[in-house]
Amino acid sequence: MIVAVDGPTASGKGTIAKAIAARFGLPHLDTGLLYRAVGHQVALRGLDPDDERDALSACDFPDAMLSDPELRSEATGGLASRVSVHHAVRQALLERQRSFATQPGGAVLDGRDIGTVIAPDAEVKLFVTASVDARARRRFEEMRQSGRDTTLADISADLERRDERDRNRTEAPLKPARDAIVLDTSVLGREEAIAEAIRIVETARHGR
Numbered sequence: 001m002i003v004a005v006d007g008p009t010a011s012g013k014g015t016i017a018k019a020i021a022a023r024f025g026l027p028h029l030d031t032g033l034l035y036r037a038v039g040h041q042v043a044l045r046g047l048d049p050d051d052e053r054d055a056l057s058a059c060d061f062p063d064a065m066l067s068d069p070e071l072r073s074e075a076t077g078g079l080a081s082r083v084s085v086h087h088a089v090r091q092a093l094l095e096r097q098r099s100f101a102t103q104p105g106g107a108v109l110d111g112r113d114i115g116t117v118i119a120p121d122a123e124v125k126l127f128v129t130a131s132v133d134a135r136a137r138r139r140f141e142e143m144r145q146s147g148r149d150t151t152l153a154d155i156s157a158d159l160e161r162r163d164e165r166d167r168n169r170t171e172a173p174l175k176p177a178r179d180a181i182v183l184d185t186s187v188l189g190r191e192e193a194i195a196e197a198i199r200i201v202e203t204a205r206h207g208r
Contacts, residue, residue, distance in 0.1 A: 001026065001106040002121070003201060004114035007128035008163055008174060009077060010135035012185045012193050016128055017110035018195040020201055024108075029100045031111035031118070032080060037061040039079025049082040052089070059092040074143065074150065074158060081162045081188050084112075095116040096119070112118040112166055115177035124184055124204040126197060127176035132159050134186040 003020055005027035007013040014030055021028035035093035039049055048054045070076055082087050094117075101107050101119040109118060130138075136156040143150045167176040176182055181200050185193040 001104075001123050001205065002101050002119050003106070003108040003124045003126070003196075004110055004122040004177070004180075005108065005110040005120050005126045005128060006114050006116070006174070006176065006180065007110075007126075008112075008130075008135070009159055010139040010164065011128045011130045012138075012188075012190070013110045013126075015139050015190060016126070016183075016194055016197045017108050020197060021108040023198050024201070026106055026108050027100070027103065028108045028110075031093075031097050031109055031114065033066050033071055034096065035080040035084045035089075036076050037065045038083045038089060038093075039081075040065065040068065040071055042083060043076070043079060052086040055083040055086050056088040056092060058083070059089060073148070074139075074155065078158060078162065081165050085165065085171070087171050090171055092122040112174045113172035115180050116175065117172045120177070124201050125140075125177045125180035126200060127180040128183050128185060128193075128197075130184060130186040132156055132163070135159055155174050168196065 001024065005013045005017040008044055018028055038055060038058045038061060041061040045058065047058065058106045097109065097118045101109055111118070115122055136152055136159055138156050140150065140152045183197060183200065188196065
Protein backbone atom coordinates (compact mmCIF):
# COMPACT_ATOMS: atom_id res chain seq x y z
CA MET A 1 0.00 0.00 0.00
CA ILE A 2 1.35 3.41 -1.02
CA VAL A 3 0.08 6.38 0.97
CA ALA A 4 0.68 9.87 -0.43
CA VAL A 5 0.45 12.74 2.05
CA ASP A 6 0.70 16.21 0.51
CA GLY A 7 0.19 19.71 1.85
CA PRO A 8 1.79 23.05 2.62
CA THR A 9 4.43 23.77 5.25
CA ALA A 10 3.37 23.30 8.90
CA SER A 11 0.01 21.77 8.00
CA GLY A 12 0.83 18.68 10.05
CA LYS A 13 1.46 16.40 7.09
CA GLY A 14 4.80 15.17 8.41
CA THR A 15 3.42 14.22 11.82
CA ILE A 16 0.44 12.54 10.17
CA ALA A 17 2.61 10.64 7.68
CA LYS A 18 4.88 9.31 10.44
CA ALA A 19 1.86 8.17 12.45
CA ILE A 20 0.34 6.39 9.45
CA ALA A 21 3.65 4.67 8.75
CA ALA A 22 3.91 3.50 12.37
CA ARG A 23 0.28 2.33 12.46
CA PHE A 24 0.56 0.21 9.31
CA GLY A 25 4.20 -0.83 9.59
CA LEU A 26 5.35 1.01 6.48
CA PRO A 27 8.60 2.86 5.76
CA HIS A 28 8.29 6.66 5.65
CA LEU A 29 10.05 9.32 3.59
CA ASP A 30 9.78 13.05 4.18
CA THR A 31 10.53 14.13 0.61
CA GLY A 32 10.80 17.75 1.68
CA LEU A 33 14.06 16.86 3.41
CA LEU A 34 15.60 16.09 0.02
CA TYR A 35 14.89 19.61 -1.19
CA ARG A 36 15.98 21.06 2.13
CA ALA A 37 19.28 19.19 1.76
CA VAL A 38 19.77 20.66 -1.69
CA GLY A 39 18.98 24.14 -0.36
CA HIS A 40 21.36 23.67 2.57
CA GLN A 41 24.11 22.43 0.26
CA VAL A 42 23.61 25.49 -1.92
CA ALA A 43 24.03 27.74 1.13
CA LEU A 44 27.11 25.89 2.36
CA ARG A 45 28.74 26.35 -1.04
CA GLY A 46 27.79 30.01 -1.29
CA LEU A 47 25.75 29.40 -4.43
CA ASP A 48 22.53 30.95 -5.72
CA PRO A 49 19.34 28.92 -4.99
CA ASP A 50 17.54 30.79 -7.78
CA ASP A 51 20.10 29.66 -10.38
CA GLU A 52 19.17 26.26 -11.79
CA ARG A 53 22.75 25.19 -12.45
CA ASP A 54 23.83 26.07 -8.94
CA ALA A 55 20.87 24.23 -7.44
CA LEU A 56 21.42 21.16 -9.60
CA SER A 57 25.07 20.97 -8.59
CA ALA A 58 23.93 20.72 -4.95
CA CYS A 59 21.88 17.56 -5.58
CA ASP A 60 24.98 15.51 -4.76
CA PHE A 61 24.45 16.07 -1.03
CA PRO A 62 25.61 13.18 1.20
CA ASP A 63 22.92 10.96 2.76
CA ALA A 64 24.23 11.88 6.21
CA MET A 65 23.00 15.45 5.64
CA LEU A 66 19.39 14.25 5.92
CA SER A 67 19.86 13.95 9.69
CA ASP A 68 21.32 17.47 10.09
CA PRO A 69 19.05 19.50 12.45
CA GLU A 70 19.72 22.60 10.37
CA LEU A 71 17.50 21.13 7.65
CA ARG A 72 14.50 21.87 9.91
CA SER A 73 15.25 25.57 10.21
CA GLU A 74 13.05 28.27 8.69
CA ALA A 75 15.95 29.56 6.60
CA THR A 76 16.59 26.16 5.04
CA GLY A 77 12.86 25.73 4.41
CA GLY A 78 12.87 28.93 2.42
CA LEU A 79 15.87 27.75 0.41
CA ALA A 80 14.12 24.43 -0.27
CA SER A 81 11.12 26.24 -1.70
CA ARG A 82 13.41 28.22 -4.01
CA VAL A 83 15.44 25.30 -5.36
CA SER A 84 12.32 23.17 -5.83
CA VAL A 85 11.06 25.37 -8.67
CA HIS A 86 13.88 24.16 -10.94
CA HIS A 87 13.03 21.39 -13.42
CA ALA A 88 16.53 19.89 -13.31
CA VAL A 89 16.45 19.61 -9.51
CA ARG A 90 13.04 17.94 -9.50
CA GLN A 91 14.16 15.45 -12.15
CA ALA A 92 17.34 14.67 -10.22
CA LEU A 93 15.34 13.77 -7.11
CA LEU A 94 12.38 12.14 -8.90
CA GLU A 95 13.69 8.59 -9.27
CA ARG A 96 14.97 8.52 -5.72
CA GLN A 97 11.47 9.23 -4.47
CA ARG A 98 9.73 6.84 -6.87
CA SER A 99 12.07 4.00 -5.93
CA PHE A 100 11.16 4.51 -2.30
CA ALA A 101 7.44 4.61 -3.08
CA THR A 102 7.43 1.43 -5.13
CA GLN A 103 9.45 -0.78 -2.80
CA PRO A 104 7.86 -4.14 -1.93
CA GLY A 105 5.10 -3.79 0.64
CA GLY A 106 4.53 -0.10 -0.01
CA ALA A 107 5.47 3.09 1.78
CA VAL A 108 4.26 6.42 3.10
CA LEU A 109 5.64 9.59 1.53
CA ASP A 110 4.89 13.17 2.42
CA GLY A 111 5.62 16.25 0.37
CA ARG A 112 3.94 18.57 -2.08
CA ASP A 113 3.59 16.50 -5.25
CA ILE A 114 3.43 12.89 -4.07
CA GLY A 115 -0.15 12.22 -5.19
CA THR A 116 0.16 14.24 -8.40
CA VAL A 117 3.66 13.38 -9.66
CA ILE A 118 5.71 10.94 -7.56
CA ALA A 119 3.06 8.29 -6.86
CA PRO A 120 -0.07 9.12 -8.90
CA ASP A 121 -1.25 5.51 -8.49
CA ALA A 122 -1.07 5.57 -4.68
CA GLU A 123 -3.91 3.67 -3.03
CA VAL A 124 -4.50 6.46 -0.55
CA LYS A 125 -3.96 10.17 -1.18
CA LEU A 126 -4.30 12.74 1.57
CA PHE A 127 -3.98 16.49 1.17
CA VAL A 128 -3.39 17.97 4.62
CA THR A 129 -3.99 21.68 4.92
CA ALA A 130 -4.62 24.41 7.51
CA SER A 131 -5.01 28.17 7.61
CA VAL A 132 -1.90 30.34 7.51
CA ASP A 133 -2.70 31.57 11.04
CA ALA A 134 -2.92 28.05 12.45
CA ARG A 135 0.25 26.95 10.69
CA ALA A 136 2.16 30.05 11.80
CA ARG A 137 1.18 29.51 15.44
CA ARG A 138 2.37 25.90 15.30
CA ARG A 139 5.67 26.78 13.68
CA PHE A 140 6.21 29.68 16.11
CA GLU A 141 5.73 27.32 19.06
CA GLU A 142 8.18 24.84 17.55
CA MET A 143 10.76 27.57 17.05
CA ARG A 144 10.20 28.95 20.55
CA GLN A 145 10.68 25.54 22.14
CA SER A 146 13.86 24.96 20.18
CA GLY A 147 15.23 28.33 21.29
CA ARG A 148 15.18 29.93 17.84
CA ASP A 149 14.63 33.69 17.75
CA THR A 150 11.74 34.63 15.45
CA THR A 151 8.37 36.36 15.48
CA LEU A 152 4.88 35.19 14.60
CA ALA A 153 4.62 37.94 11.99
CA ASP A 154 7.85 36.85 10.30
CA ILE A 155 6.73 33.22 10.20
CA SER A 156 3.32 34.16 8.75
CA ALA A 157 4.93 36.26 6.04
CA ASP A 158 7.39 33.47 5.20
CA LEU A 159 4.60 30.88 4.95
CA GLU A 160 2.62 33.11 2.63
CA ARG A 161 5.66 33.61 0.38
CA ARG A 162 6.31 29.87 0.27
CA ASP A 163 2.67 29.07 -0.45
CA GLU A 164 2.65 31.56 -3.32
CA ARG A 165 5.85 30.14 -4.78
CA ASP A 166 4.81 26.51 -4.35
CA ARG A 167 1.31 26.94 -5.77
CA ASN A 168 2.39 28.97 -8.79
CA ARG A 169 5.55 27.19 -9.88
CA THR A 170 5.37 25.84 -13.43
CA GLU A 171 6.35 22.28 -12.56
CA ALA A 172 4.47 20.14 -10.01
CA PRO A 173 2.65 23.00 -8.27
CA LEU A 174 1.25 22.41 -4.80
CA LYS A 175 -2.34 21.23 -5.22
CA PRO A 176 -4.50 18.26 -4.21
CA ALA A 177 -4.61 15.30 -6.57
CA ARG A 178 -8.06 14.97 -8.14
CA ASP A 179 -8.76 11.86 -6.07
CA ALA A 180 -7.15 13.11 -2.84
CA ILE A 181 -9.08 13.42 0.40
CA VAL A 182 -8.58 16.88 1.92
CA LEU A 183 -7.97 16.97 5.67
CA ASP A 184 -8.09 20.46 7.21
CA THR A 185 -6.25 20.46 10.53
CA SER A 186 -6.81 24.15 11.37
CA VAL A 187 -8.94 23.40 14.43
CA LEU A 188 -7.70 19.88 15.15
CA GLY A 189 -5.25 18.91 17.84
CA ARG A 190 -2.35 16.61 17.02
CA GLU A 191 -4.05 13.40 18.17
CA GLU A 192 -7.36 14.35 16.54
CA ALA A 193 -5.65 14.94 13.20
CA ILE A 194 -3.77 11.65 13.41
CA ALA A 195 -6.91 9.73 14.33
CA GLU A 196 -8.84 11.20 11.42
CA ALA A 197 -6.02 10.44 8.97
CA ILE A 198 -5.79 6.84 10.14
CA ARG A 199 -9.56 6.51 9.82
CA ILE A 200 -9.32 7.73 6.22
CA VAL A 201 -6.59 5.20 5.42
CA GLU A 202 -8.51 2.36 7.08
CA THR A 203 -11.64 3.24 5.10
CA ALA A 204 -9.68 3.35 1.85
CA ARG A 205 -8.07 -0.04 2.57
CA HIS A 206 -11.37 -1.70 3.31
CA GLY A 207 -12.90 -0.19 0.20
CA ARG A 208 -10.30 -1.72 -2.11
